[in-house]
Amino acid sequence: MAYHGIVIAGFGGQGVMLMGQIIAEAAVIEGKHSTWLPSYGPEMRGGTANCTVVVDERPVASPVIDSPTEVIAMNYPSMVKFGGRLQSGGILFVNSSVVDRDIERDDIEIIKVPVNEIAEEVGNPRVSNMVMLGAFVEVTGIVGTEAVKEALKHKLTGSKSALLELNFEAVRRGAEFVRRR
Amino acid sequence: MEVRVAFSGPKSLSGKEFTYCPGCHHGIIHRLVAEVIDELGIQEKTIMVAPVGCSVFAYEFFDVDGTVAPHGRALAVATGMKRALPDRVVFTYQGDGDLAAIGTAETVHAANRGEKLTTIFVNNAVYGMTGGQMAPTTLLGQKTTTTPYGRRAENDGYPIHMSEILSTMRGVAYLERVTVSTPQDIRNAKKAIKKAFLAQIKNIGFGLVEVLSTCPTNWGMTPVEAQQWLLENMTKEFPPKLFIDRVGD
Amino acid sequence: MKKLMMKGNEAIAEAAIRAGCRLYFGYPITPQSEIAEYMSRRLPEVGGTFLQTESEVATVNMVYGAACTGKRVMTSTSSPGFSLMQEGISYIAGAELPCVFVNVVRGGPGLGDIQPAQSDYFQATKGGGHGDYRLLVLAPSTLQEAIELTMLAFDLADKYRNPALILADGMIGQMMEPVELPPMRDLSTLPDHSSWALTGAEGRAPRKVTSFNIDPYGLEEMNKRYQEKYRRVEREEQRWEEYKTENAEYLLVGYGTMGRILKSVADRLEEEGLAVGVFRPISLWPFPDRRLKELSEKVRFVFTVEMSSGQMVEDVRLAVDGRIPVHFYGRMGGVVPTPEEVIRAFKKLL
Numbered sequence: 001m002a003y004h005g006i007v008i009a010g011f012g013g014q015g016v017m018l019m020g021q022i023i024a025e026a027a028v029i030e031g032k033h034s035t036w037l038p039s040y041g042p043e044m045r046g047g048t049a050n051c052t053v054v055v056d057e058r059p060v061a062s063p064v065i066d067s068p069t070e071v072i073a074m075n076y077p078s079m080v081k082f083g084g085r086l087q088s089g090g091i092l093f094v095n096s097s098v099v100d101r102d103i104e105r106d107d108i109e110i111i112k113v114p115v116n117e118i119a120e121e122v123g124n125p126r127v128s129n130m131v132m133l134g135a136f137v138e139v140t141g142i143v144g145t146e147a148v149k150e151a152l153k154h155k156l157t158g159s160k161s162a163l164l165e166l167n168f169e170a171v172r173r174g175a176e177f178v179r180r181r
Numbered sequence: 182m183e184v185r186v187a188f189s190g191p192k193s194l195s196g197k198e199f200t201y202c203p204g205c206h207h208g209i210i211h212r213l214v215a216e217v218i219d220e221l222g223i224q225e226k227t228i229m230v231a232p233v234g235c236s237v238f239a240y241e242f243f244d245v246d247g248t249v250a251p252h253g254r255a256l257a258v259a260t261g262m263k264r265a266l267p268d269r270v271v272f273t274y275q276g277d278g279d280l281a282a283i284g285t286a287e288t289v290h291a292a293n294r295g296e297k298l299t300t301i302f303v304n305n306a307v308y309g310m311t312g313g314q315m316a317p318t319t320l321l322g323q324k325t326t327t328t329p330y331g332r333r334a335e336n337d338g339y340p341i342h343m344s345e346i347l348s349t350m351r352g353v354a355y356l357e358r359v360t361v362s363t364p365q366d367i368r369n370a371k372k373a374i375k376k377a378f379l380a381q382i383k384n385i386g387f388g389l390v391e392v393l394s395t396c397p398t399n400w401g402m403t404p405v406e407a408q409q410w411l412l413e414n415m416t417k418e419f420p421p422k423l424f425i426d427r428v429g430d
Numbered sequence: 431m432k433k434l435m436m437k438g439n440e441a442i443a444e445a446a447i448r449a450g451c452r453l454y455f456g457y458p459i460t461p462q463s464e465i466a467e468y469m470s471r472r473l474p475e476v477g478g479t480f481l482q483t484e485s486e487v488a489t490v491n492m493v494y495g496a497a498c499t500g501k502r503v504m505t506s507t508s509s510p511g512f513s514l515m516q517e518g519i520s521y522i523a524g525a526e527l528p529c530v531f532v533n534v535v536r537g538g539p540g541l542g543d544i545q546p547a548q549s550d551y552f553q554a555t556k557g558g559g560h561g562d563y564r565l566l567v568l569a570p571s572t573l574q575e576a577i578e579l580t581m582l583a584f585d586l587a588d589k590y591r592n593p594a595l596i597l598a599d600g601m602i603g604q605m606m607e608p609v610e611l612p613p614m615r616d617l618s619t620l621p622d623h624s625s626w627a628l629t630g631a632e633g634r635a636p637r638k639v640t641s642f643n644i645d646p647y648g649l650e651e652m653n654k655r656y657q658e659k660y661r662r663v664e665r666e667e668q669r670w671e672e673y674k675t676e677n678a679e680y681l682l683v684g685y686g687t688m689g690r691i692l693k694s695v696a697d698r699l700e701e702e703g704l705a706v707g708v709f710r711p712i713s714l715w716p717f718p719d720r721r722l723k724e725l726s727e728k729v730r731f732v733f734t735v736e737m738s739s740g741q742m743v744e745d746v747r748l749a750v751d752g753r754i755p756v757h758f759y760g761r762m763g764g765v766v767p768t769p770e771e772v773i774r775a776f777k778k779l780l
Contacts, residue, residue, distance in 0.1 A: 021606065025435045028608040036435070036606040040461055040544070059572075061693035063605055066770035154435075195636075226630035230495070240638050246628040248498050249640045251521050254491035257483075261495025262628070264479045265453055265503070269630045287491070290484040 004142050005065035007082045009050035010074025010095070015129030018155065019072065020051035022133060025154060026147035027055040035063035048077060055142055070140060072132060074115075079103055093136055097128070111139055111178060118173050127170035134174025145171065191215035193224045195244040204404025206394035207235065207303065209361045211242055213371045214274070214301055217378055218245070227270045228262055230255045234276040235309040253284025256291035259298045270381060272299040278308050281343045282317040288343065295352025295386040299377045302343065305394040306415060313399030317341040320418050325399070340418050344391045348424040354386030355379070356424040360393045360416065362408050376428045385427055393419055433608035439464035439506075441573045441609050442532055442596065443472065445580035446504050450615040451530070452478035453503040455492040457485055457511060460544040461600040462534035465506040486511040490518030497527035498639050500627030502584055502620065506532035508600075509550050510541065512558075519593055520559030523656070524641025528587035528623075530580070531565070532596040534603040537764030545764025546600035546687060551741035554597045555715040562653055564660050566594040566667065567714040571690040573607045579712070581612060586667065588621040590659055597714060599737065601687045601766060669712035670721055674700065678707030681729040682776075683722070683746050685711045687766065688735050694769040699776070706776075714742065719749035731755040733779065735772055738762060 006023065010016040017038055024036040037052045052068075054060045071086050072093040073079035079099055083092050088107040097116035113135045115128040122131070130152075137148055149168055156164050190196065193215035201207045218224050224245055231240035233252035240247035250258040255273035263271045280288050280302050291298060307325055308314040314327040318340050322331040332340075344358045355377045359370040370392060377388030393415050395407035402410060436444070443465045446454070454469040466482065473480040483489040489505050496503040507515065512533040522529060535550045537543040554567050566586050570576035576598060583594035628639055643649040673693050675681065682692045689710035699706040709725055711718050726732060731754050734743040743758045750756050759775040761767045 021435070024606060028433055028435055034607065037601065038604055040600070040604045060607065061697065062691040062695075062769050063601065063607070064691055064766050064768050066768045225632040228498075228628050228630055237642065240640065243636075244631075245636050246631050247636070247638050247640075248495075248525065248628060249642045250494070251491060251517055254487070254494075254518070257488040257491030258495035258498075260481070260488075261453075261455065261492035261497070261503070262499055263495075264455075264481060264492070265496040265499040265501045266629060286484050287488050290488065 004055045004070060005068045006053040006070045007050060007068040008072040009078030009082050012049045014074045016049050016074055017051050019129050019133050020053045022148055022151045023143060024053045025151035026143035029147040029150050030143060032057060033059050035060045037063045072136060093132060111135060113177060118177060119170060122170050122173055124166055127167055130167045130170035131174035134171035135178045138175035138178045191219045193218040193244050195242055197241055199242060200238055202398045204395055204397040204407055206361050210303060210392050213374055217375045221378055223270045230259045230273040232275040232279040234279050236274055236276060239274050253279050254287055256287045260291055260296050263296060263298055274301045277304045277316045277318040281341050292347045292350045292387045293352050297381045297384055298387055299381045300389040302389055302391040303394045304391055305396040307396050307399045309396050309399055320414060344424055347389060352386050353425050354427040355388035358391040358419060358421050360421055362412055379428050433610055435606050436573060436609050437464060437606050438573050438576055439603045440468045441577050442580050443468040444611060445577040447472055447476060448612055448614050449581040449584040450617050450620045451502040451504050453496045453501055455481050455483050455489045456505050457483050457489050459508045459511045461536060461603050462506050462508050486514035490515035493529050494518055494522050497522060497529040498628045500623030504530040508534045508536045509538050516559035520561050520563060521641050522593050523563035525639050526591040528591050530583045530587055530594050535599045543764045546766055547764050548599060548686060548737040551738060554595055563656060564715055566592055567597050569597045569686040569712060569714050570602060571686050571710060573609050576602055577609055590663060599687050664716040667713055668716050668718040668720060670718040671710040671712060673708040675707030675725060677705050679705045679730050681725055681732045682706060682708045683732055683734040685714060685742060688737055691769055692735060695772045698769060698773060717745045722749040726750040726753050731757060733757045733776055735767060736760045737766060
C-alpha cells in the first residue's frame with residue numbers, strides 16, 4: 001500500500017476529529033503506521049476544524065503534508081480550502097447534504113455523499129461522520145471495515161458503547177451508498 | 182560541688198549566633214518557635230522553609246532540616262514538601278514583604294487550600310534586609326527610604342491586613358496576631374505558635390501567627406523607643422487578636 | 431507489545447507515571463493542558479498527588495519543595511508559563527535538585543499564539559533564568575521517543591541531581607500516533623536520595639538544601655561544582671539521530687518536530703538523486719557538537735531548519751566552526767514548514 005496523506009475538515013461538532021482518529025487507529029490495528037494531527041485551539045469551539053492523517057507501510061516521518069492524496073470536506077469552506085490542495089488524481093469526498101456547489105477541478109475524483117440524509121435514515125443525524133467514513137473506506141480501501149469497527153470499539157466505551165451498533169450501521173450505509181452509486 | 186544547668190537554649194536552635202540587630206524581635210520569635218518544636222517533640226520530623234529577607238539566615242539558626250525559598254514563595258515550597266511527605270511537620274518563617282507583597286498569591290492560596298502547614302509571619306512594617314524601604318504593612322505617614330515624606334494613601338495605598346484577609350479563608354485552622362513586647366505578650370505568643378503547629382499536626386488545616394515586631398535599625402530608633410512605637414502605633418493599625426481557633430484545647 | 435494510539439500530551443504523562451513520578455503540580459495552558467488533566471485522573475489511581483496550582487510561579491516552587499524531599503516530581507507548561515517558572519528553575523539548579531519539566535512550546539514572543547513553535551530554544555538550553563546553570567534538555571520527535579525521553583529525563587535528573595526538561599512543541603503534544611508503553615517502574619528501584627534529601631532529621635544531623643551562600647568564595651566553590659558536573663554531562667550525555675548520513679553530500683539539521691519533517695525532505699530529495707542526510711539533535715543541551723563536527727567534514731554544506739528565527743543554528747555554527755557553509759531556513763509564529771517548502775529552500779542553495 002502506498003502512502004496516504006488525508007485531510008478531514010468541517011465545522012466543529014461534525015465529528016471530523018473522530019473520523020480521523022478512527023482511520024489512524026484502524027491503520028495501526030492492521031499493522032500499518034499512522035499519525036493523526038489536529039488543528040487545535042479556538043477552532044474546537046464551533047469554528048472550522050480539521051485534522052491530517054498519514055497512513056503508510058513505513059514509520060511516518062512528517063505528520064505535516066503539502067498536498068493530500070484524499071480530502072474529506074464536510075462543509076463548503078473546507079472543500080474550497082483543502083480541495084484546492086488535493087494532489088492531481090486525488091479523491092475529494094464532499095458532504096453533499098450541505099455543499100451544493102462544485103469545485104472547479106477536472107483532475108480529481110469527486111465523491112458526493114448526502115451524509116445527513118443517510119444518517120437521518122439510520123436514525124440519528126449525529127452519525128453523519130460515520131456515514132462519510134463508510135464511504136471513504138469503501139472507495140479508498142486504505143483501511144478495512146473490520147479494523148474500523150475495532151477502532152470504534154476503542155473509542156466508544158462505557159455508556160457510549162450502546163451507540164456502537166448505530167455507528168456500525170452508519171458506516172455500512174455509507175459504504176453501501178457509494179457501491180450503488 | 183554539684184554542677185547543674187541553670188540555663189540553656191532550646192534544642193531546636195543550632196546555637197549559631199544570631200545575626201539580627203539589637204532590639205530586633207526575630208531572636209525572641211526564633212526562640213519561641215524552637216521551644217514549641219522541643220515541647221511538641223517534633224525536631225526530628227520538622228522541615229523549615231526560610232524566606233528572603235532578614236530572616237533568610239533562619240535556616241541556619243534552627244537545628245532542623247531546611248531550605249531557603251525564592252522571595253515570597255515559601256508557602257509554595259512548603260506545599261510541595263508537605264504533599265511529598267504528609268507525615269512531616271513543615272513550617273515557613275516569613276516577613277511582611279515576603280508574605281504580604283511578593284508572595285501574596287502563594288499565601289492566600291495555601292491558606293485557602295487549607296494546607297497542613299504552619300507559618301510564622303513577622304510583621305515589622307518595613308523592608309529590613311534591603312535597607313528600610315516601604316513594606317506593604319508600612320503605616321500611613323511612616324517614613325521609610327522609599328516613602329521619604331511618609332506613606333501616603335493616594336500614592337502607596339493602605340497598610341495591608343493579611344490576617345484579616347486570611348480570616349475569611351475556610352482552610353485556616355488557627356490564626357492569631359500577637360506581640361512579643363512584654364513578658365505576658367511573649368507567653369501568649371508562644372501559646373499561639375504552639376496552636377499553629379498543632380493545627381498542622383492534628384491535620385486540621387493551615388495555621389498562621391502574625392507577630393508584630395520591631396526594626397530599630399530601619400525605624401531609626403533605640404530598641405526601647407522601637408518597643409514603645411510598636412505598642413503605641415502598630416497595635417492601633419494591627420490590633421492583636423485571635424481570629425480563628427479550630428484547634429481547641 | 432500492543433501498540434496504543436495516544437495523544438502526545440497523554441503519552442508524556444503516562445510515561446512520567448511509569449518512570450515513578452507520583453507528584454505533579456501544574457497550571458493549565460494550551461497546548462499542554464491534557465497533561466494536567468491526565469495526571470488529575472491517573473495519579474490518584476496509583477497513590478500519587480495531583481495539585482492544580484494558582485500560577486506557574488507557585489508551581490515551580492512546589493516542584494522545588496517536593497524535589498527537596500528526593501521524590502520524583504514533575505510539571506508541564508507551555509512557553510509563557512515556562513517563562514514564569516524561570517526564577518524557580520534557577521533556584522532548583524542552584525540547590526541541585528532532580529525534577530522534570532515539560533515545555534510544550536507555542537508561538538511567541540508575548541502572548542503569541544498556541545501553535546507549535548521552537549522559539550524557546552535559547553531559553554531552554556542557555557540557562558533561562560539568572561546565574562550560570564544548565565538544564566538537561568531532551569527534544570522528542572515522535573511520541574514513542576517522547577515516552578522514552580520522559581523516562582530518561584527522570585533518570586538523568588536523578589543521576590546528575592539537576593533539573594531536566596522535555597522540550598516538545600504543540601504538534602508533539604496534540605498529535606496521536608501508535609506507541610508502546612514501557613512497564614511500570616518499581617518504586618523500590620528508584621535511586622536512593624537519603625544522603626541529601628530533606629525528610630526531617632530523624633536519627634541524623636539536620637541538613638540544609640539551598641542555592642544560597644552569602645560568601646562569594648563559598649558561592650564560587652558551589653559554582654565550580656556545578657560547572658564540573660556540566661562538563662561531565664557534555665562528555666557523557668550527547669544524544670542524536672542520523673538518517674541517511676552514510677554517503678550524504680548535504681546535511682540537514684533539525685530537532686523535534688522539524689527533525690522528523692526533515693526525514694521526509696531527505697527521502698524526497700533522494701528520489702531526485704540527491705544524497706541528503708539528516709542530523710537530529712536529541713539532547714539540545716548538551717548539544718551533540720562532537721558528531722556534528724565530524725559530519726561537517728564530509729558534506730558540502732549544512733542546512734538547518736527550525737520553527738524559529740534561527741536559534742539552534744547558532745550551536746550548529748559553533749560545532750561546524752566555519753569549515754563549511756551553514757545555511758538556515760525557518761518559519762516563525764507557530765507556522766510549521768512543510769516538506770515541499772523546505773525542499774524549495776534547499777534547492778536554492780545548490
